[in-house]
Amino acid sequence: MSIPSSPAFAALHSLSNLPRSPLGMTPTPLSLLARVTALCGGPQIWIKRDDCTGLATGGNKTRKLEFLLGQARAMGCDTLISQGALQSNHARQVAAAGAVAGMKVHLVLSDAVPDRSANYAKVGNIQLCRLLGAQVQCIVGDANADEVCAALAQQLRRDGSRPYVIPMGGSNGMGALGYAAAFAELAQQMQQLNAPLDAVVLASGSGGTQAGLMLGGWLQGWQGRIHGVSVGPTKEVLSARVNYALVDACELLGLPADAAASVELITEMGFKGPHYGVPDAATFKALELAAREEGILLDPVYSAKGFAGLLQACATGGALHGLSNVVFLHTGGVAAMSAYPEAGEVL
Template identity: 40%
Template sequence: MTTYTLAGLSRYPRFPLLHETTPIERLARLEQHLGPALNGVQLYVKRDDHMRVGGGGNKLRKLEFLLGQALADGADTVITVGGLQSNHARLTAAAAALAGLQCELVLTRQVPRGDADYEHSGNVLLDELFGARVHALPGSVHGLSWANERAATLRAQGHKVAVLPTGGSTPLGSLGYAVCAQEIAQQSQQMGLTLSQVIVPNGSAGTHAGLSAGFAALGLNASLVRSHAVLAEAAVSRQRTWELAQQALALLGSEASIALEEIDVDGAQRGAGYGMPTAAMLDAVRLLARTQGLLLDPVYSGKAFAGMLADVAAGRYAPGQAILFVMTGGAPGLYAYREAFATPSL
């Protein structure tokens, strides 16, 4: 039996947020529902929504490293940026509360909506419950620049501030998903499972990058990962993912390399843009909820799951192949999309 271990991880401080390996489960009821249309493909899900802090989600893996470094540097305040309904912002607020750090969120209106559900429900409600100071700004504002200016003000007042970019998708943050790749390799071996594909959404690129870097460093194939772009167009997401993956490999001290051609990003599910609902996303969210009792989110995992279903329907996978969807959390965002789910389709 192969031992899958990323030795390079041990040199980086971590603030524990996961507590345990997230489970891999078979989507048996969904398989039964799809029947012959599934063409014998096996569907599995890794429950990265199944975490104990802040409602769960993939950003916690990144925050283990980002907050670990912030605490090691003596920070007393963390500032991060994102869209108004950012999952990363919500989880940064929750993790900062657990770590005893002050948290400020710089949230820009990236989605053209101003209704009460979007402005005050979902993640925005939770940000405030977790004690974060929220700066809600127009979409024309460059969030990271504004955050750096705010950090300078706080530093002048004597604070030690860590600024985290969108999604926590830095090379260091991406190591959180190198850890996930290690978990998947270990779990699939224990289950006697050979995976043909690992599927994720691609927003700020850190999740895909970390997985590809982790698999490459373990001697596996970086192209095992396929992502569905939900923020930038596919070509931009692919380039950003590749750059982050190489930087994460360097942090791991790995001699492995990843070619741009190994970064598989599909842009067919993006729709009109970030945070904009699609009919396929709405159908995918309803389908998984009604067959498995599991909640996808409307911005990231809903579109990626729709992409996976489209790939299966198009015959991308052969009968008997097993594919793994990484559930990246974000369910609180559903409440901000109440109106979209109130109608059968767009």
């Protein structure tokens, strides 16, 4: 880590002054995965437990929502609207954030995952969204969820509410700032452990978490790699999503749009499986390995795909094998497990 440049210093100041609604239990734990480290025979592999943020089973959306909810409250909004798939962890966290803030929550959930049983629309995250008091509207997979949310917002405004619309995954600049701040937390923990951070590996979908970490690293003058493992989107789509959130976040901090353009955008496409929300053999293998070697529960939609990417990257011949310290960001997702009963059966 080097001393931040003066634009970065000013941006860090802006970041600390933005309205933020505390939702999570942070700093989240960081620990060594000793057995997985030995299995891969490369860098020391650490796990950053953002599955333990505490908000209705936790996950990466908590940190994004601290900034998004902060802005919603500063704008005087009384209702949250957001979208996701039927088993969206993001939607569950929005529902919980709304409950904490005493706001109404409307969720537009799309049936975007093929070949699932009828139970898929009843258990796991969607059940928890309803339990948390959100109004849930299900739409077909190819419907335009942005348009449905915009129409809903218009209707609610006509009815006298003040809605705040959160995009898919909370992945605009404001949401990404949650992970710009998280990077500083992680860097400090690694420094205290005397383990210089070389790379972070994570499951990447709507791209905001990856964008935030990239910006956070740039703000700290860090030179390492943020290794995003796609959970479904193509390289083009994921790169565009990360870039959008990165540019938007830079602008919110008063930085030029291309301030962090020097940070390499790394997207791994080898572990996304046949479709978003559909695991494959590598997903299940990673799920089993984390559970049986380390007692860590991952999920079949996001974190196990990310972990599969981590295992390959850290093994002999992998892109991160020669490094010293690699962190896997556990982004949560286990609340969806009951919608994937095959996770216990195929092993």
